[in-house]
Amino acid sequence: MQSFQTHNGIVAILDRDNVDTDQIIPKQFLKRTARTGYGECLFYDWRFDGEGRPHPAFPLNGPQYTGASILVAGKNFGCGSSREHAVWALRDYGFRVIIAPSFADIFANNCVKNGILTVALRRSEIAALKARDQTGYFHLTVDLVKCKVVGHEGFLAEFAIEPFRRTCLLEGLDEIGMTLKHEAEIAEFERRRNGRTTA
Amino acid sequence: MRARTLFDKIWDRHVVAAGPEDSTILYIDLHLVHEVTSPQAFEGLRLARRNVRRPDLTFATVDHNIPTTGNRMALEDDLARKQVEALRQNCRQTGIPLFDLESPDQGIVHVMGPELGLTQPGMTIVCGDSHTSTHGAFGALAFGIGTSEVEHVLATQCLVQKKPKSMLVRFSGNLAPGVTAKDIILGMIAQIGTDGATGHVIEYAGDAIADLSMEARMTICNMSIEAGARAGMIGPDQTTFDYLRNRRFAPQGKAGEKAESHWKTLASDPGARFDKTVEINAAQLAPFVTWGTNPAMASPVTGEVPDPDHEVNDSERGSILRALEYMDLRPHTRIEDIAVDRVFIGSCTNARLEDIRAAARVIKGYKIAHRIHAMVVPGSQQVKSAAEKEGLHKIFTDAGFEWRESGCSMCLGMNADRLQPGERCASTSNRNFEGRQGAGGRTHLVSPAMAAAAAVAGHFVDIRRWQYKD
Numbered sequence: 001m002q003s004f005q006t007h008n009g010i011v012a013i014l015d016r017d018n019v020d021t022d023q024i025i026p027k028q029f030l031k032r033t034a035r036t037g038y039g040e041c042l043f044y045d046w047r048f049d050g051e052g053r054p055h056p057a058f059p060l061n062g063p064q065y066t067g068a069s070i071l072v073a074g075k076n077f078g079c080g081s082s083r084e085h086a087v088w089a090l091r092d093y094g095f096r097v098i099i100a101p102s103f104a105d106i107f108a109n110n111c112v113k114n115g116i117l118t119v120a121l122r123r124s125e126i127a128a129l130k131a132r133d134q135t136g137y138f139h140l141t142v143d144l145v146k147c148k149v150v151g152h153e154g155f156l157a158e159f160a161i162e163p164f165r166r167t168c169l170l171e172g173l174d175e176i177g178m179t180l181k182h183e184a185e186i187a188e189f190e191r192r193r194n195g196r197t198t199a
Numbered sequence: 200m201r202a203r204t205l206f207d208k209i210w211d212r213h214v215v216a217a218g219p220e221d222s223t224i225l226y227i228d229l230h231l232v233h234e235v236t237s238p239q240a241f242e243g244l245r246l247a248r249r250n251v252r253r254p255d256l257t258f259a260t261v262d263h264n265i266p267t268t269g270n271r272m273a274l275e276d277d278l279a280r281k282q283v284e285a286l287r288q289n290c291r292q293t294g295i296p297l298f299d300l301e302s303p304d305q306g307i308v309h310v311m312g313p314e315l316g317l318t319q320p321g322m323t324i325v326c327g328d329s330h331t332s333t334h335g336a337f338g339a340l341a342f343g344i345g346t347s348e349v350e351h352v353l354a355t356q357c358l359v360q361k362k363p364k365s366m367l368v369r370f371s372g373n374l375a376p377g378v379t380a381k382d383i384i385l386g387m388i389a390q391i392g393t394d395g396a397t398g399h400v401i402e403y404a405g406d407a408i409a410d411l412s413m414e415a416r417m418t419i420c421n422m423s424i425e426a427g428a429r430a431g432m433i434g435p436d437q438t439t440f441d442y443l444r445n446r447r448f449a450p451q452g453k454a455g456e457k458a459e460s461h462w463k464t465l466a467s468d469p470g471a472r473f474d475k476t477v478e479i480n481a482a483q484l485a486p487f488v489t490w491g492t493n494p495a496m497a498s499p500v501t502g503e504v505p506d507p508d509h510e511v512n513d514s515e516r517g518s519i520l521r522a523l524e525y526m527d528l529r530p531h532t533r534i535e536d537i538a539v540d541r542v543f544i545g546s547c548t549n550a551r552l553e554d555i556r557a558a559a560r561v562i563k564g565y566k567i568a569h570r571i572h573a574m575v576v577p578g579s580q581q582v583k584s585a586a587e588k589e590g591l592h593k594i595f596t597d598a599g600f601e602w603r604e605s606g607c608s609m610c611l612g613m614n615a616d617r618l619q620p621g622e623r624c625a626s627t628s629n630r631n632f633e634g635r636q637g638a639g640g641r642t643h644l645v646s647p648a649m650a651a652a653a654a655v656a657g658h659f660v661d662i663r664r665w666q667y668k669d
Contacts, residue, residue, distance in 0.1 A: 017518050018393055018493050022632040027613045031264055031278035033238035033285050035346075045634050050620070074514060076394040079427060079493075080632060081611075082329040083236065084345035102394060105363075105429050106329060106343055113347035162361055163220035175347075176249070179355045182224055185216040186252075186357060189226050198450070198458045199212075199228040199322035199339075 002115030003172025009069030017074035024086035039092030064137040078107025202468035228322040232259040234286040236327030240350035241289040254294040267603035306579020309333040309547040316446025320435035320462040332423040336416035338435035363429040364474035366399035370407035372482030377663035380415035381646035384422040385487035397427035407481030413442040414553040425494040489644040491522035506530035541624040542573035542654040546610035549627035550578030554647040559591040561651035564668030567599040568657030574601040576608040625653040
């Protein structure tokens with residue numbers, strides 16, 4: 001897995017709460033059997049009209065967000081379906097960090113597996129980022145080693161992250177490989193379990 | 200010994216080892232697999248030269264992208280067919296049993312598992328689908344996972360997890376006639392919000408829950424994820440044990456008795472501590488109808504579409520405005536005055552035999568309203584054939600409904616069953632997100648009886664005043 005230590009990038013703002021994974025990637029793109037190539041499908045029904053032309057009003061279509069790699073959104077980002085395609089689409093589009101007041105559980109798990117960092121900040125901190133956005137495009141540096149988000153104009157926010165998630169991202173861990181190192185314990189668990197009629 | 204919750208008991212019994220940092224390596228008893236979220240996981244295994252550790256604890260079916268029409272074996276959609284064929288090949292190569300299109304047991308994965316007795320109390324159950332929470336109705340710890348975790352379980356039969364928090368939702372009082380499990384869960388989500396249970400495993404308890412059938416309990420646990428919960432569960436009781444008797448994969452005879460005596464220990468101890476508790480008076484719940492674009496945007500059928508100007512919170516007001524615009528609804532419109540174009544009775548939330556019976560009872564002796572397109576998609580082939588044995592399909596087709604083969608269908612519109620832009624649908628499914636049932640489509644979530652009544656009336660009606668003709 002791709003590791004994550006620190007990232008500097010352009011910030012895009014999507015000022016909506018409860019952005020669900022059906023919006024992040026609509027169902028018609030879930031029939032593929034590959035893990036890549038979903039960037040063009042990201043927010044498809046919001047980004048494009050029925051003829052596939054970009055909606056000028058959709059934030060990510062704005063020229064100031066070209067090349068953005070940090071997405072700032074509303075609370076409960078990624079709610080709904082467990083589709084990891086949503087994370088693959090965000091990653092392929094170029095996002096490495098999502099900042100929001102809160103995230104849905106399965107989505108946040110899926111992000112870790114794909115080297116994307118989810119950062120939960122306070123509403124007031126996000127409001128400051130939105131205010132900064134009014135004056136033109138800007139960069140942030142997101143530092144997972146120090147758990148800090150830093151802007152050039154004095155913006156500074158600290159964030160908390162579950163220790164295991166942080167380690168996975170910092171080291172780009174192969175989680176399956178790690179679990180397989182516990183082979184003896186898994187086998188022992190199964191031996192005990194086989195002696196029972198129930199789970 | 201410290202008083203433990205049902206969730207604690209299941210968790211403790213499945214700890215294989217402490218994982219790194221704050222994580223635990225948790226054993227998974229049952230892994231359900233479907234065609235849409237698994238191909239990349241099998242591909243990952245192949246690339247890393249890893250095997251499926253326990254094909255005997257893994258069961259697959261096709262449900263998400265398949266047609267529900269009579270000639271569905273042909274799988275005319277090329278991409279959908281390739282995905283189904285990939286699953287067939289993956290199951291063949293790894294020895295995973297597959298309940299394929301022609302199987303009499305094929306069905307939506309969360310309808311099929313319980314029906315076959317695969318789902319049992321005390322188990323840990325996962326599937327690459329957020330509605331895996333359904334299986335918690337049996338007193339199991341069941342949750343949805345992404346494709347990377349599907350690969351992890353295939354390879355190791357374990358998951359590395361941080362233990363979620365616990366939450367008790369207690370429903371006191373008894374449901375009024377016409378108010379169903381769907382209304383219980385929509386009422387709860389409307390109260391606590393779509394992130395009200397994020398990071399938590401919910402245990403549903405109280406008299407109103409104890410009185411429910413297994414099918415109704417599944418409807419409630421199914422939608423736990425719509426409140427953000429990691430899982431939802433209900434302590435197993437005699438209703439649970441009776442349901443499991445004579446199911447194919449459930450322990451029978453002596454083994455069944457032994458299992459039952461263990462299952463009886465799977466209740467939260469008196470005094471067990473929950474991180475969060477919510478109390479809801481079930482007696483005060485009415486039939487619910489959603490008016491917006493997430494499941495918390497719901498109103499009693501006797502209510503009206505809210506006025507965004509009455510909302511003091513800016514971001515909430517923005518969400519309501521956006522939702523009303525998408526749904527093409529004006530503030531203060533009475534819910535009963537909302538007319539529908541389509542009716543969908545189906546999904547892992549509400550397509551079990553009891554749901555089909557409830558809808559049929561409403562329809563009996565009536566015709567659906569002019570210009571309405573209505574369909575019933577049974578949750579499994581077993582549900583379909585059981586309903587047909589009771590003659591329920593005739594009631595639906597006589598009324599003007601289409602009677603389909605089983606699958607996820609228009610709950611998520613991956614197959615040809617979709618809303619057209621601007622169409623408004625009364626749906627027994629679980630999500631009213633923008634475009635969920637088809638780009639530009641407008642979804643109102645309701646119970647099966649409420650959906651059936653809307654098909655007849657052409658608009659929402661309060662099912663508590665329905666004139667039954669049986």
